[in-house]
Amino acid sequence: MERPGPSGVTGSDASGPDPQLAVTMGFTGFGKKARTFDLEAMFEQTRRTAVERSRKTLEAREKEEEMNREKELRRQSEDLEPTSSGSNVARDCSKSSSRDTSSSESEASSESSDDELIGPPLPLKMAEEPVNHMEEDILGPLPPPLGEDVEEEEDDDDDDDSEEEENPVQKIPDSHEITLKHGTKTVSALGLDPSGARLVTGGYDYDVKFWDFAGMDASFKAFRSLQPCECHQIKSLQYSNTGDMILVVSGSSQAKVIDRDGFEVMECIKGDQYIVDMANTKGHTAMLHTGSWHPKIKGEFMTCSNDATVRTWEVENPKKQKSVFKPRTMQGKKVIPTTCTYSRDGNLIAAACQNGSIQIWDRNLTVHPKFHYKQAHDPGTDTSCVTFSYDGNVLASRGGDDTLKLWDIRQFNKPLFSASGLPTMFPMTDCCFSPDDKLIVTGTSVQRGCGSGKLVFFERRTFQRVYEIDITDASVVRCLWHPKLNQIMVGTGNGLAKVYYDPNKSQRGAKLCVVKTQRKAKQAETLTQDYIITPHALPMFREPRQRSTRKQLEKDRLDPLKSHKPEPPVAGPGRGGRVGTHGGTLSSYIVKNIALDKTDDSNPREAILRHAKAAEDNPYWVSPAYSKTQPKTMFAQVESDDEEAKNEPEWKKRKI
Numbered sequence: 267m268e269r270p271g272p273s274g275v276t277g278s279d280a281s282g283p284d285p286q287l288a289v290t291m292g293f294t295g296f297g298k299k300a301r302t303f304d305l306e307a308m309f310e311q312t313r314r315t316a317v318e319r320s321r322k323t324l325e326a327r328e329k330e331e332e333m334n335r336e337k338e339l340r341r342q343s344e345d346l347e348p349t350s351s352g353s354n355v356a357r358d359c360s361k362s363s364s365r366d367t368s369s370s371e372s373e374a375s376s377e378s379s380d381d382e383l384i385g386p387p388l389p390l391k392m393a394e395e396p397v398n399h400m401e402e403d404i405l406g407p408l409p410p411p412l413g414e415d416v417e418e419e420e421d422d423d424d425d426d427d428s429e430e431e432e433n434p435v436q437k438i439p440d441s442h443e444i445t446l447k448h449g450t451k452t453v454s455a456l457g458l459d460p461s462g463a464r465l466v467t468g469g470y471d472y473d474v475k476f477w478d479f480a481g482m483d484a485s486f487k488a489f490r491s492l493q494p495c496e497c498h499q500i501k502s503l504q505y506s507n508t509g510d511m512i513l514v515v516s517g518s519s520q521a522k523v524i525d526r527d528g529f530e531v532m533e534c535i536k537g538d539q540y541i542v543d544m545a546n547t548k549g550h551t552a553m554l555h556t557g558s559w560h561p562k563i564k565g566e567f568m569t570c571s572n573d574a575t576v577r578t579w580e581v582e583n584p585k586k587q588k589s590v591f592k593p594r595t596m597q598g599k600k601v602i603p604t605t606c607t608y609s610r611d612g613n614l615i616a617a618a619c620q621n622g623s624i625q626i627w628d629r630n631l632t633v634h635p636k637f638h639y640k641q642a643h644d645p646g647t648d649t650s651c652v653t654f655s656y657d658g659n660v661l662a663s664r665g666g667d668d669t670l671k672l673w674d675i676r677q678f679n680k681p682l683f684s685a686s687g688l689p690t691m692f693p694m695t696d697c698c699f700s701p702d703d704k705l706i707v708t709g710t711s712v713q714r715g716c717g718s719g720k721l722v723f724f725e726r727r728t729f730q731r732v733y734e735i736d737i738t739d740a741s742v743v744r745c746l747w748h749p750k751l752n753q754i755m756v757g758t759g760n761g762l763a764k765v766y767y768d769p770n771k772s773q774r775g776a777k778l779c780v781v782k783t784q785r786k787a788k789q790a791e792t793l794t795q796d797y798i799i800t801p802h803a804l805p806m807f808r809e810p811r812q813r814s815t816r817k818q819l820e821k822d823r824l825d826p827l828k829s830h831k832p833e834p835p836v837a838g839p840g841r842g843g844r845v846g847t848h849g850g851t852l853s854s855y856i857v858k859n860i861a862l863d864k865t866d867d868s869n870p871r872e873a874i875l876r877h878a879k880a881a882e883d884n885p886y887w888v889s890p891a892y893s894k895t896q897p898k899t900m901f902a903q904v905e906s907d908d909e910e911a912k913n914e915p916e917w918k919k920r921k922i
Contacts, residue, residue: 434704435733438723439752439768444776446486446763448475453757454694456744457503457512462751462775464526466512467763468500474514476528477763482779492528501694502556506564511581513567515557519550521569523581532584534569544575548586556605556694562612570603576617578629591632593619596640604648604693610658614675618642618649618663626661626675637678643667651696656703656749660726664697666690670708672729683729688722692743692759701749705732709742709756721745721756738762751775 448467455468465477472495475488482489495516502515511531514522523531537547544551552572560566565581566588576591593601603617608629614636616626622645626637643649647666654661660682661673668689671681690711697708706724719742723733737756744757753775754766765776822828881889889896 434700434702434725435723437700437702437771438705438733439754439772440735440766441768442776442780443764443766444486444780446477446488446765447761448488448757448763449473449761451761452692452741452743452759453761453763454692454743455500455503455515456746456755456757456763457505458746458748458751458755459505459509459526460507460750461509462748462753462773465755465763465765466503466505467757468503468514469757469761470499471761472497472499474500474503474528479775479778483782484780484784486779490528494522494524494528494530501554502558504557504559506559506567507561508564513557513559515554515569517553519552519554519571519573521550521554521557521567521579523567532581534579534587535585537573539573544573544592545590550575550577555603558607560612561608561610568606568608568615570606570617572602574600574602576603576606576615578615589632591615591617591627593617593623593625593635595621595623596638605651607652607654609654610656616652616654616661618652620648621645622647622649622665624649624652624661624663624673626678637675639673639678642671642673642681643669648693650690650693653696653698655699655726656701662697662699662706664688664690664695664708666693670697670706670724672706672726685724685729685731691741695741695743696745698745698747699726700747701752707745707747707754709737709745711741711743711759712739714740719758721754735766737764748775 446465446467449469449471451470453467453469455466455474457466458464463478463480465479466474467477468474472493473491474494476490477486477488494514495518498516498518500514500516502513504513505511506513510526512524512526514524516522519536521534523533525531535549537544537549537551539547539551541547550569550571550573554569554571557567557569560568560578566578567581568576568578570576574593576593577587578589578591579587593603595601601619601621601623603619606615606617608615613629614626615629616624618624621640622643623638623640624642625635627635642663643665644667649663649665651664652661659674659676661675663671663673665671668686670685670688672683673681688708688710690709692711695709695711697706699706704726706726706729708722708724710720710722712719718736718739721735721737721742722731723735724730725732738758738760740762741759742756743759744755746755747753748755751774752768752772756764756766758764767776769777885893
């Protein structure tokens with residue numbers, strides 16, 4: 267006997283889902299059995315379907331090729347044969363096509379039909395020898411040479427491509443150049459926005475200049491110049507990944523962010539330099555070295571400083587850094603980072619330090635570095651640049667020990683390659699990768715008047731020095747290879763910014779402003795040179811030239827206005843409407859006669875003894891206080907000359 271289901275229904279009805287239970291449990295599929303899948307059967311079915319589709323596609327392609335070949339033969343035979351022979355060929359072609367379309371025939375039958383077409387029948391009907399030669403030429407040897415030519419052309423193209431791939435020097439855009447005059451001092455910073463429309467340069471003269479390739483003409487003038495950090499040298503400039511902000515790093519301890527037009531967006535806060543642990547301060551406390559934007563996250567950037575820290579910031583929060591990385595030696599002592607950068611995916615932070623080490627952190631773990639190579643470059647030399655390749659596996663470092671080294675971060679125990687003999691005298695000499703990741707570029711420094719600075723190209727695979735460009739008679743400090751424009755920007759030690767490009771290999775950028783003629787400002791000035799601009803240039807308004815001082819004084823003496831004697835001040839109460847010296851009021855009279863009475867007694871002793879008799883007769887201030895103890899006053903009497911002579915001793919009188 268069948269047991270009733272949950273709803274009181276027996277038999278097959280009990281196997282169905284209960285609607286009340288489905289509502290209670292919250293899903294409609296309650297009570298159904300799970301579907302089972304046979305993977306082997308599914309794979310077998312998929313394989314069969316793929317084989318069947320491939321076979322149908324191959325058959326359709328063969329039929330299409332056969333039809334095209336028959337049409338070509340038919341057209342050629344109609345041109346060469348008479349009408350009767352053309353009809354026979356058409357009939358034979360129709361027969362062969364009907365045989366080909368039948369599903370029972372295989373490829374062997376199609377070959378036999380071709381033999382019937384191009385073989386015995388036609389030579390018997392056509393007696394003319396040239397026609398046979400033409401048919402032999404057309405039907406026999408022509409199709410293979412066509413295929414061979416195509417294959418040869420493809421082989422040639424492949425060889426050319428392989429030659430270009432094997433020789434990346436041909437991709438260097440150095441056939442043309444333009445020079446942008448930044449100033450007279452070193453161009454120490456370069457920045458190009460992601461679209462390649464604007465270039466920004468900074469130098470030791472504290473100036474930041476903006477260059478717009480689309481708005482410039484052949485005069486190559488900057489459209490804006492400013493000093494965002496006042497009296498501090500510009501060390502690094504970089505556009506954000508969106509191109510709407512520029513990170514400005516100078517010699518101060520506070521980095522700035524400005525927009526595309528040069529207006530300040532934010533300024534980082536300065537930390538407390540009296541706190542020992544730099545992680546507890548809100549910002550840098552010493553001079554900055556460089557900075558870099560995060561390649562993926564908008565508004566996040568990084569700076570490194572002489573306070574032995576690397577700090578990450580957010581544009582929305584300028585009052586405190588986001589995180590602090592503290593480079594340390596193997597003994598745990600502080601060490602100053604000289605340069606820093608993000609990896610291409612933004613997950614790693616790399617910094618090179620003054621002790622010659624390169625340290626790489628995970629962006630989310632600030633305590634211990636993920637990779638630490640302690641002798642990447644010579645200790646005491648400032649490593650000026652570290653940069654990641656576009657594939658993110660290779661790191662290039664430009665050392666202050668005149669070397670360029672290549673590292674694989676997957677095996678960060680020794681450098682892959684090292685190149686020496688690359689002199690550098692600037693703490694911001696950098697290096698970069700080519701857009702195809704096959705070349706590495708860096709610049710060299712020279713003393714003034716001792717040669718020319720060069721841009722040196724190394725092949726990444728072999729690290730051979732494959733190419734050089736002589737830039738100018740000064741050091742090459744900055745280099746930048748833009749991937750979208752395929753143009754190379756160079757900053758030099760004599761205040762120049764050069765742009766190298768190739769009209770065929772480069773895009774936009776410098777090509778936009780080179781084709782524009784210079785504005786005709788000088789021509790407008792030449793037109794107005796014949797006209798009088800100021801009225802004082804006319805002879806009637808021109809003042810006579812002064813020939814002699816004596817003659818001018820004599821001439822001024824005869825002039826009643828210039829030689830008029832000023833009137834002396836009025837003494838007394840005043841007359842003629844002029845006010846007197848002291849006025850006519852009572853206050854002025856008192857000031858004149860009483861308050862300003864400066865009677866000076868020549869003998870101060872007599873001035874004091876003048877009041878002696880009055881003080882003796884009527885003592886009031888001091889004498890009553892000392893009346894009982896004060897002795898009697900006795901003044902010395904002055905003897906006359908006769909009395910002195912009487913009192914002289916005898917020996918003096920005899921001597922006289």
